[in-house]
Amino acid sequence: MMPWLWLAAGAALLPFTFLQTTLPLAAWGAPVLLLRFTRTVRARWALPALVVASAAGTAISFRGALSGDQIAVLAAGGGVLGAVPYALDRLLGRWLSGLPRTLVFPAADVALAFLFSTGDNGTMGHPVGTQVGNLPLLQSVSVAGLWGLAFLIAWTAPVANEVWERGFDLRAAGWSAAVWACVLTAVLLLGGARLVFDRPAGPTVRVAALAPNRAASDAAMAARVVAGPRGAAERAELRRRYFTPMLDDLLDRTVTAARAGARIVVWSEAAAYDFAEEGAAVVERARAVAREERIYLQIGVVYLLPRELSPYVEIRAIMIDPGGTLVWNYLKTSTPVGDGNVPGPGVVPIADTPYGRLATVICYDANFMPLVRQAGRAGADILLLPSSDWEPVTDALAQQAVLRGVENGMSVVRPARRGTSMAVDHQGRMIGYEASWFTGDARTTDHAMVITVPVQGRLTYYGRWVGDAVAWLCLAGLLAMAATAGARRFRPAAPRSGTAGQAPAPAVPPPGGAA
Structure with a gap:
């Protein structure tokens, strides 16, 4: 029993x-x-x-x-x-x-x-x-x-x-x-x-991590903005009703964060939407803000492809420097169930800045150790990890983000739409946590996390040399x-002296437990 x-x-x-x-x-x-x-x-x-x-x-x-x-x-x-x-x-x-x-x-x-x-x-x-x-x-x-x-x-x-x-x-x-x-x-x-x-020591940088307005984001999802092929008139109406208000709000909040001292502003995954064939305007508006406010601005955009195509979206993280120059345009590598996204080439972008060496991947990408280890081998100091979750898995995804940061000696800043935003230093200490998407009023507009992040990470044995050697061992x-x-x-057991003809005993008897 x-x-x-x-x-x-x-x-x-x-x-x-x-x-x-x-x-x-x-x-x-x-x-x-x-x-x-x-x-x-x-x-x-x-x-x-x-x-x-x-x-x-x-x-x-x-x-x-x-x-x-x-x-x-x-x-x-x-x-x-x-x-x-x-x-x-x-x-x-x-x-x-x-x-x-x-x-x-x-x-x-x-x-x-x-x-x-x-x-x-x-x-x-x-x-x-x-x-x-x-x-x-x-x-x-x-x-x-x-x-x-x-x-x-x-x-x-x-x-x-x-x-x-x-x-x-x-x-x-x-x-x-x-x-x-x-x-x-x-x-x-x-x-x-x-x-x-x-312990983390030395200079720090103020980082603002922004998720979109919850009410506007939920309305866009309820309207199924990614569904079906669209004519020109319908695309214009969707942009007017959903895409432009979300973008206006994010850019206004970016300016506010910059004027409050943020030198890096990073949006969540899927913070903004646009149609792929008409999406240059989003980047141009973001470039203007980055240039005017003298900040590093990483925007998270979902570009909608014609629905008859499969996959039908591109999920991107686009970094712009204080001069308005595009630093990287990263395409999400992983393809979670339901995202319908074009997979990227799996190359993690790295950039040297006055605020340390920056890198980025997007949300589900952090579940893939070899992918994130590219940043560890390159000596990245801060990993920007824009994400878009759903409530049952947000904690599990955040846990994996913490593990990737400690494995590779990087601070991690993870702004999350429909999830829990958080930031940790290179040793896994929590330096920022924001869960208002689930706990706040549905009309909350300020899904923001402003934190002070160490600009210097650490090279680690795992990131630089060990990798998956333990698993292979x-x-x-x-x-x-x-x-x-x-x-x-x-292996046949040697017969005992004087017991010829008897069946040999097992070489090693089973130790403990039932047979």
């Missing part, structure tokens, strides 16, 4: 490990309980039950974020994939012992997440995001990226089970618990030391452990 209670407790924690309504301790506790279940119940019962639990956890985590059919597909995939590390722990762990046995589960967990991070969603919703509030622990991602911290969290489960299986006798657990404890202690101590001795280590377990499983 007890194993099924462990399954129930672990399954209850799963929805709190990623995406929305996250609890930091759930990411550590759920695998401990679920691994205990799979190690003590026969595999023919344990693994199907775990698939169901993982599917349910996935479905609950995505509640309200997608349609029912989409959630059903994700839940089915999440259920099967979520059970894979537990199945490999069960399969390979029988033929390994000591420290190597504890490494199967975390290596499988990281390798699987790494392989799927190369797909359309990157690291979106990864449980490591739940740890962004633990600053000493968070500093580890500046060395090993998300994958190092993911390994440490997953490693906790088999180590805890080794101790559990031996009646909580630490001496009987051997080196496994001692090595894990030493690694965790070192991560926390070194992370704490980095926070103390490498986990994949290679998993293959090596599978080969070792296979060799032990099928």
Whole structure:
């Protein structure tokens, strides 16, 4: 009966490990309980039950974020994939012992997440995001990226089970618990030391992060301005009724922010709209404001293509310097479900300014570690991350933004339409937070976050040298452990002296757990 209670407790924690309504301790506790279940119940019962639990956890985590059919597909995939590390722990762990046995589960967990991070969603919703509030622990991602911290969290489960299986006798657990404890202690101590001795210092710059007027933005969406081919008269009416008022408001607020001391003004993703064949006027008006106010101005524009085309929009972040010159015109790289956007070439723009080296990507792009690492390798100091969310996923997207900043030693400024705007320094400290889109009056016009941002970042081991090496090591280590377990499983045992004709015993008996 007890194993099924462990399954129930672990399954209850799963929805709190990623995406929305996250609890930091759930990411550590759920695998401990679920691994205990799979190690003590026969595999023919344990693994199907775990698939169901993982599917349910996935479905609950995505509640309200997608349609029912989409959630059903994700839940089915999440259920099967979520059970894979537990199945490999069960399969390979029988033929390994000591420290190597504890490494199967975390290596499988990281390798699987790494392989799927190369797909359309990157690291979106990864449980490591739940740890962004633990600053000493968070500093580890500046060395090993998300994958190092993911390994440490997953490693906790088999180590805890080794101790559990031996009646909580630490001496009987051997080196496994001692090595894990030493690694965790070192991560926390070194992370704490980095926070103390490498604090942001030096000059700062005042940055204004603007999202569009909520009422105007909601009205444009309700009118489905991106739908259908448009004639000239209809385009003119849409521009008059929706596009121009939104642009006027943003430019007025940009001027106000500049005159209040902002030297960089960055708009959210999809702050302004226009038709691609007629969109030069938006940039020209922004250039005039940047030139008059002597600011760096990055605007976020959605250019509507003819609807009969697919994709049918271009999502751009356009940077203009104080002289009115275009610094970059970045096209969003990622293609989230529902955006319908033309994918960009995946080259992160970098520019040296009096306020540090600036870089930008757009919203969902921050889920892709190799893409953002371009800025880390180039030594960017501030990452401008214009975004447009929807409420169920805004926290998960913001978590990934924090991780990318610490991984690459950059401050991150993230203005969000239909989401939570935030800014952090290169160590993940929150220096700005603005959630009025959800908590304020629908008529609120000033969705703005004005912050003071350090102009000097840090080169990090992850950004400059390590990259995804930890993930590749986990994949290679998993293959090596599978080969070792296979060799032990099928290696004939030498017959004992004087027992010719008897069946050989297994070379390595399965340590602990039910067969």
